[in-house]
Amino acid sequence: MDKREIVVSGIRSTGVLHLGNYFGAMRNYLRMQDDFTCFFFIADWHALTTHPDTKELSASVHRVLAEYLASGLDPAKVTLYAQSEIPEIAELYLLLNMLAYKGELEKTASFKDKGRQHPENINAGLLTYPVLMASDIMVHRAVKVPVGKDQEQHLEMTRNFAQRFNHRYGVDVFPEPYAFNFGENLLKVPSLDGAGKMSKSENQMATLYLNDEDDMIRKKVMKAKTDGGPTEPHSAKPDYIENLFQLMRLVSAPDTVRVFEEAFDQANIRYGDMKKQLGEDMVRFISPIREKARDLEKNKEYLHRVMEEGTQKARASAAATLSEVKKAMHLNYR
Ligand code: ADP
Ligand code: TRP
Numbered sequence: 001m002d003k004r005e006i007v008v009s010g011i012r013s014t015g016v017l018h019l020g021n022y023f024g025a026m027r028n029y030l031r032m033q034d035d036f037t038c039f040f041f042i043a044d045w046h047a048l049t050t051h052p053d054t055k056e057l058s059a060s061v062h063r064v065l066a067e068y069l070a071s072g073l074d075p076a077k078v079t080l081y082a083q084s085e086i087p088e089i090a091e092l093y094l095l096l097n098m099l100a101y102k103g104e105l106e107k108t109a110s111f112k113d114k115g116r117q118h119p120e121n122i123n124a125g126l127l128t129y130p131v132l133m134a135s136d137i138m139v140h141r142a143v144k145v146p147v148g149k150d151q152e153q154h155l156e157m158t159r160n161f162a163q164r165f166n167h168r169y170g171v172d173v174f175p176e177p178y179a180f181n182f183g184e185n186l187l188k189v190p191s192l193d194g195a196g197k198m199s200k201s202e203n204q205m206a207t208l209y210l211n212d213e214d215d216m217i218r219k220k221v222m223k224a225k226t227d228g229g230p231t232e233p234h235s236a237k238p239d240y241i242e243n244l245f246q247l248m249r250l251v252s253a254p255d256t257v258r259v260f261e262e263a264f265d266q267a268n269i270r271y272g273d274m275k276k277q278l279g280e281d282m283v284r285f286i287s288p289i290r291e292k293a294r295d296l297e298k299n300k301e302y303l304h305r306v307m308e309e310g311t312q313k314a315r316a317s318a319a320a321t322l323s324e325v326k327k328a329m330h331l332n333y334r
Helices: 019-032 044-048 057-071 087-097 102-106 109-117 129-138 149-169 214-222 239-251 254-265 271-298 300-329
Strands: 006-012 037-043 079-082 144-146 178-180
Touching (some): 006 129, 019 037, 019 057, 019 239, 037 044, 037 057, 037 129, 037 300, 044 129, 057 079, 057 271, 087 129, 144 149, 149 178, 149 300, 214 271, 239 254, 239 271, 254 271, 271 300
Parallel strands (some): 006 037, 006 144, 144 178
């Protein structure tokens, strides 16, 4: 029996992945695949809460899978699947909904944000989004969940649902899962316009996508917000400048970052040069992933095979949990 800690994480199939997804989530997936039992999936049901049009859904699911593989996830080491292929997740979601209170769901930050963005479509799926996410995690009895900072509240809710279930039914079926990031704190990759974080849907010119062409990457970086530079040595950095440095720390060599840090400290930095360098380093980072994902996306047969194998493994793990759940709840009549 595999005694390694269990890891679950997913990304919604709502568009092309970006640098925030990569550094907030996928970089950790890659580092975990050798040492943990990992389940990484594509959250297509979650996508439906905000993207009801399903014409592009299948292409988006294949795209995310291709990007997982292009970034280096190895289907021989990790279990990859689409959420909607695991009916046990929906079953657990139904049962957990009885333990989730309207008040706490309405207070969730993501519910309020998404409601503000789409006031015409505040559906029950959106309200119970955290319950579905808890089901994704709890269905494999996971303890570590590699996600970006924006998901912390959902993890806290997942722990509450797990505790409530164990307490209500008097059996410790579920461990408490925690958001996980190697090393430092959970990450928030800033957008290039100095406002907020990179995201799939907001301000496309301020987000670097993993399928952006080289010239587009350079163009976006050159347009990033800067100013006339510090007027005296040892100044503090404005947020949007700190953001640029943060992006540089993600993709550039430490020596390169140091050169620009010193130039800033000495108040003789040239942001044009810094952005040119950052643009080249971004191209070097993104272009191999883009090309690999493009090739994989065309190879539908391979993608289907990866999903088929992953679905089987994920369902076996999920079915074992549901059987414990039903036993604990006395949902056994024969
Ligand atoms: P988006 O917010 O772009 O729609 P998702 O909600 O599907 O993307 O997020 C998938 C994963 O990527 C989550 O773990 C989330 O925390 C992470 N993530 C998304 N944007 C960022 C960002 N700008 N910085 C860090 N992590 C991010
Ligand atoms: N809510 C996550 C996001 O928006 C995606 C997600 C759904 C997820 N289910 C999950 C992440 C389970 C980790 C574990 O990014």
